[in-house]
Amino acid sequence: MDMDHRPRTRLLSLVTIGTLFLGTSACGGGGGSGSAGRQSGDLVVAVATEPSTLDPQLVNDRSSRIVTDNLFETLLVRDETSQIQPKLADKYERVDDTTWRFTLHPGVTFHDGSPFDADAVVFSIERIIDPDFDTQRTSYTEGIEGARKVDPRTVDILTDGKNPVLPAEMTSIPMVSPASAGQQSFGHEVIVGTGPYKFGTWQRGREISLVRNDAYWGEKASIAAFTVRVVPDAQTALSALQAGEVDLVFDLFPEQAKLAPQVKEIRASDFSYVAFNTHRKELSDPRVRQAMNLAVDKESLAETIYQGHATPNQAQHLAKGMLGFNASLSPFPYDPEQAKRLLAEAGYPNGFDIELHVPIGRYSKGEETADFVAAALGAVGVRAKVVKHDWNDYRELGRVKGTESGAFDLKYGWNSNEWFDAARIKSHITCKGASSKFCDPKVDELVKAGADTLDQAERQRDYADMWARLHENPYSIYLLQQNYIFGASQRLEWNPRPDDSYFVSTMRLTS
Known part of the structure; x- marks a missing residue:
């Protein structure tokens, strides 16, 4: 408009x-x-x-x-230092491997006057995990089996096994009114x-x-x-x-920052990437996907399009201090000649044609980044046509399964990791993940290992190994860790x- x-x-x-x-x-x-x-x-x-x-x-x-x-709240919340704190729940504890118990704050009501109680929690949990409820928050509900009322102020959240990120999930599932949710x-x-x-x-x-x-x-x-x-x-x-x-203005362009009355900037837990549909024949060979990573100059992208307000990520949707971060990994270097050699080895000496999909106006410099990536891929023979969508259309179309007609070949986006935990990526990289167009049984095995233990050191090792595997067999082109730039x-x-x-x-x- x-x-x-x-x-x-x-x-x-x-x-x-x-x-x-x-x-x-x-x-x-x-x-x-x-x-x-x-x-x-x-x-x-x-x-x-x-x-x-x-x-x-x-x-x-x-x-x-x-x-x-600002309208809705969660059982738990992160404070300014990203630590998990009580919100609608005053306390919580793990009862056993498949049960977490939450004690609710007394006297809370919804805006419609109905009580916030265990019934409301059970309703909210059962609603969001219902397979017929077409939520786009599936990555926040992984492993949750349901909820059970213990008494008016006590509720159990049930999981399908050990779930070490259940508290983090509870910072991401809004509680809704049984009397009003979904009503018109x-x-x-x-x-x-x-x-x-x-x-x-x-x-x-x-x-x-x-x-x-x-x-x-x-x-x-x-x-x-x-x-x-x-x-x-x-x-x-x-x-x-x-x-x-x-x-307050969200997503100031880098060149606008010096023109705002105040600039508020923070290194975000968002990581930009271009996801592959590995079910497409040309993208099924890991050598092709490695080549496409080598084709893109991430340093130049950060310095030109973002004017230094972003930095190449270390080939993973994590940063130092997040659980599962693999410090031994580095960004794929910019090496277009090696990219051409890998494409030739994989049987594509003359490259191939493909589409790269991006939403309009959703991500800061998203369209420009898509054009930059497409030009870089074109330079090694992968002729990527950039297709731009209205955000709401992109959001729906982008969830078409990789094996189905109409699935995106390449999808530009940002992956947020507000859990600061590698488990957050599960739906994007597992064979049955709701947002995944990628399948590697070894990755699934490591994801499962990280989810099946409450030992944080074991989880760190499993997820670090997972990212090492995703470096050999990339699920995406790993681009930048983004900064949020706000004008105030x-x-x-x-x-x-x-x-x-x-x-x-x-x-x-x-x-």
């Missing part, structure tokens, strides 16, 4: 408007909040893509999380959580507003209301930030988190 650079009309008080819609449906249109000035105490965040839904159990992208992180009102979702903010309005294609939950069970947020505004054009978003129309107004006090969570209750406005 083309947008001009003129300042937008300011918003009506979201507190006034939001009170009309608390705990109701995602209404849009008439009487909206965009026709007059916003209150000085309100926050406005600009995002490039609009969420397809605000059901937090269905999706997990950044444009959704800035909304859902006036043709729109009913959006009800336990969080410090309540849903206000949704003007489709334009903005979503939230208002403070003054009945919140925990510490009250200082910001009375906030709006998430859809601004697909990056220059328009920056202009709005400079003009004081917005307070001078009045915003906030520090970004490496786990890509966005809690407005931790933000402050100075005026």
